[in-house]
Amino acid sequence: MAKILIDTEICKSCGLCVNVCPLKLLRLSETRNSKGGRSAEQTDAGKCTGCALCAAMCPDSAIQVYKEA
Amino acid sequence: MKAVYERNPLLMGSNKFCPGCGHPLLNKIIADVLAENNWAGDAITALCIGCALNMTPYVDWDLVQCPHGRAAAVATGIKHVQKSKLVFTYQGDGDAAGIGLTETFHAASRGEPFTQIMVNNQIYGMTGGQSSCTTLIGQKTTTSGPSGRDPAHTGYPTKLAEVIAMVDAAGYVARVSIHTPKHIRQAKKAIEKAFRLQMEENKYTFVEVLAMCPTNFHVEPWDAPAYTEEKVLPVFPLGEFKTPEGR
Amino acid sequence: MAKRELMSGNVAMAESAIRAGCNFFASYPITPQTTLLEYMSTRMFEVGREFIQAESEIGAINMVMGAAAAGGRAFTATAGMAVSLMMETLSYLCAAKLPSVVVNIQRTGAGAGGITSSQTDFHYATKSMGHGGLHAYVLSPGDVQEAADLVYDAFAFAEKYQCLVYILTDAMVAQVMEPVELKPMLENLPVREGSAQGSALGGTKRINTINRTDLRSLEGYRSFEAMYDTWQREEVRYEEYRMEDAEIVLVATGMSARIARGAIDTLRAEGVKAGMFRPITLYPFPTQQIRGFAQRGIKAVLDAEVAVPAQMIDDVDHALQGSLPLYKIDCTWNTVFTTEDIEKKLREVAQEV
Structure with missing residues (x-):
């Protein structure tokens, strides 16, 4: 099982991670961060494989990925 | 839990680039190359004028801010004084291919053992979207006129990687893109190769990076990869144009 | 040595x-x-x-x-x-x-x-x-x-x-x-701190x-x-040449000072109390030193330079603040003044003051 951490304050809502997730587990949130942006959020955490494409694509290094060893 | 992808400590928190901008993405790729090869303590960047300036507070290695276009000359001076260090320029297309073409070309011609990284986003970003020498045919900018770049008026996009590949003393010349994870991997490999050839074989190396500028492409950030695929790649083909092994 | x-x-x-x-x-x-x-x-x-x-x-x-x-x-x-x-x-x-x-x-x-x-x-x-x-x-x-x-x-x-x-x-x-x-x-030499x-x-x-x-x-x-x-x-630097009791002071630098030095000697031989003040630092300009000329019994200043319009004269003028009459001898291109030209000009100035 894998887990991603999204720094919602660093996220700029560009949506590039949403594009690249092969399982379409990411979307832009309805809630706003302190800058007024809709940061990325994960929808179905249990399905995440930890492929880290979202983290690789994120321009702002807002996503970190962890996996069960 | 084991970390698969963690924030690079060479990056300092948030940055001032626009959403979806290629610059912080490329900053991250460079930071990863530096960290993975233990080069960060040797790195000195000659930084251009333009949007790239926002890199100054964002990355945690030595930087020298250069006058517009002159990064290749400044890097020449740095490398001659710090011969064992990893010296690379970080420039936009306006900087390296426009105002600074002379400095770029002659640094390559002399075979100065540093790396030039040119971020090609086909636009002048910091001043708000004016035409660059790399602007695509038909691309609308704030100075192109309403129908976009017209070759009858301003000619064709400058393809600097192809030009530098013709220079005898250039050791490695590549054009890469960073609009998908696959391209990011290739870009990282090219930059690592360029740095390694500088450090181990004293070669002049040049990497042109196609970067997204959703703000001035006038597309949503999430549509910028498709824009790159459809409009930019046909004009600026990717690949290694010169390697030590031969063309 | x-x-x-x-x-x-x-x-x-x-x-x-x-x-x-x-x-x-x-x-x-x-x-x-x-x-x-x-x-x-x-x-x-x-x-x-x-x-x-x-x-x-x-x-x-x-x-x-x-x-x-x-x-x-x-x-x-x-x-x-x-x-x-x-x-x-x-x-x-x-x-x-x-x-x-x-x-x-x-x-x-x-x-x-x-x-x-x-x-x-x-x-x-x-x-x-x-x-x-x-x-x-x-x-x-x-x-x-x-x-x-x-x-x-x-x-x-x-x-x-x-x-x-x-x-x-x-x-x-x-x-x-x-x-x-x-x-x-x-x-x-030590490595400079703070460099990249x-x-x-x-x-x-x-x-x-x-x-x-x-x-x-x-x-x-x-x-x-x-x-x-x-x-x-x-950090102001300058040279004074035969300035001890000078009444007429020529201000010049570089090539002008080289040409003028002999003229000072000639005028001294003729009994005219001439001297030369040569700024070595042009920035900072020896403003205070020139401003003090009037207190030293100097009666007139001659600016000599190979530039038309003359340029250094503006700084000399600013230093003097009208305290002394200021004359100039200038030239450019193929008409560089000679030592004799400067002697002649110094004699004219001597007659006027």
């Missing part, structure tokens, strides 16, 4: 730079600087230092900037219109407080101008180093020995104040051959005009102002 050698101003300045610890030189050929570049092209390799013939003066000065930012003792030499090509980066060097030394061997006049010796870059060198209104420490040598000494001292001065030192000379000083006693070769040498993660050096000198604040600019005030108080 050290050996005295016969050498041109260009070669003396080049060798002095090397002896003062210059380890990076980049330049581009231009008359009348070329023999300096040629000398460096072989000598720098002999002593294991870095030499580059750049693709342009823009390239050369930016290489100097890179070398200075990375901790090098950087030097370039050029002339006339080519200084214009360097101006943007000269502003950066001042603003980023990057120690460096630049020699300008003046050519005549505007545009392409000519290659004859002149003093037409006075304002250009002293009023603002490129855009932004900052200054270099500007020195004017009077002969080959002084050219050698000023270049030698320039490197230490640049380190002391983290500034640009600008030697404003002319073809007469640069190309004449005179006996020179050179200062010793400095070895094992690879120091990531915590020790990172960001060399620019924002972080380095806080040039986005009033305080940043005030700190430059304070440095220039210090120069004005402590």
Whole structure:
């Protein structure tokens, strides 16, 4: 099982991670961060494989990925 | 839990680039190359004028801010004084291919053992979207006129990687893109190769990076990869144009 | 006593730079600087230092900037219109407080101008180093020995104040051959702290005009102002020649002072109490010293320079503040005044006061 951490304050809502997730587990949130942006959020955490494409694509290094060893 | 992808400590928190901008993405790729090869303590960047300036507070290695276009000359001076260090320029297309073409070309011609990284986003970003020498045919900018770049008026996009590949003393010349994870991997490999050839074989190396500028492409950030695929790649083909092994 | 050698101003300045610890030189050929570049092209390799013939003066000065930012003792030499090509980066060097030394061997006049010796870059060198209104420490040598000494001292001065030192000379000083006693070769100079040498993660050096000198604040600019005030108080240099009881004082620098020196002797022989005041620092200009002329019994001042319209006369006028009558003798191009011309002018001034 894998887990991603999204720094919602660093996220700029560009949506590039949403594009690249092969399982379409990411979307832009309805809630706003302190800058007024809709940061990325994960929808179905249990399905995440930890492929880290979202983290690789994120321009702002807002996503970190962890996996069960 | 084991970390698969963690924030690079060479990056300092948030940055001032626009959403979806290629610059912080490329900053991250460079930071990863530096960290993975233990080069960060040797790195000195000659930084251009333009949007790239926002890199100054964002990355945690030595930087020298250069006058517009002159990064290749400044890097020449740095490398001659710090011969064992990893010296690379970080420039936009306006900087390296426009105002600074002379400095770029002659640094390559002399075979100065540093790396030039040119971020090609086909636009002048910091001043708000004016035409660059790399602007695509038909691309609308704030100075192109309403129908976009017209070759009858301003000619064709400058393809600097192809030009530098013709220079005898250039050791490695590549054009890469960073609009998908696959391209990011290739870009990282090219930059690592360029740095390694500088450090181990004293070669002049040049990497042109196609970067997204959703703000001035006038597309949503999430549509910028498709824009790159459809409009930019046909004009600026990717690949290694010169390697030590031969063309 | 050290050996005295016969050498041109260009070669003396080049060798002095090397002896003062210059380890990076980049330049581009231009008359009348070329023999300096040629000398460096072989000598720098002999002593294991870095030499580059750049693709342009823009390239050369930016290489100097890179070398200075990375901790090098950087030097370039050029002339006339080519200084214009360097101006943007000269502003950066001042603003980023990057120690460096630049020699300008003046050519005549505007545009392409000519290659004859002149003093037409006075304002250009002293009023603002490129855009932004900052200054270099500007020195004017009077002969080959002084050219050698000023270049030698320039490197230490640049380190002391983290500034640009600008030697404003002319073809007469640069190309004449005179006996020179050179200062010793400095070895094992310390590495400058704060330079970009690879120091990531915590020790990172960001060399620019924002972080380095806080040039986005009033305080940043005030700190430059304070440095220039210090120069004005402590670093002004000049020569007084036969000034003890002088009533008529000629103010001249460089080639003009060389031509005028004999005229002072002639007028003294004729019984006229003439003397010469030669500014060596052009920025800071010896304003207070000239302002004190009236209190010393001086009755008139003659400004002599190879520039039309005359330029230094503005600074002399500003210093005098109308306290004494100010005359001028000026010339340019192929009509450089002779010692006799200056004698004649001094006699005229003597008759009027």
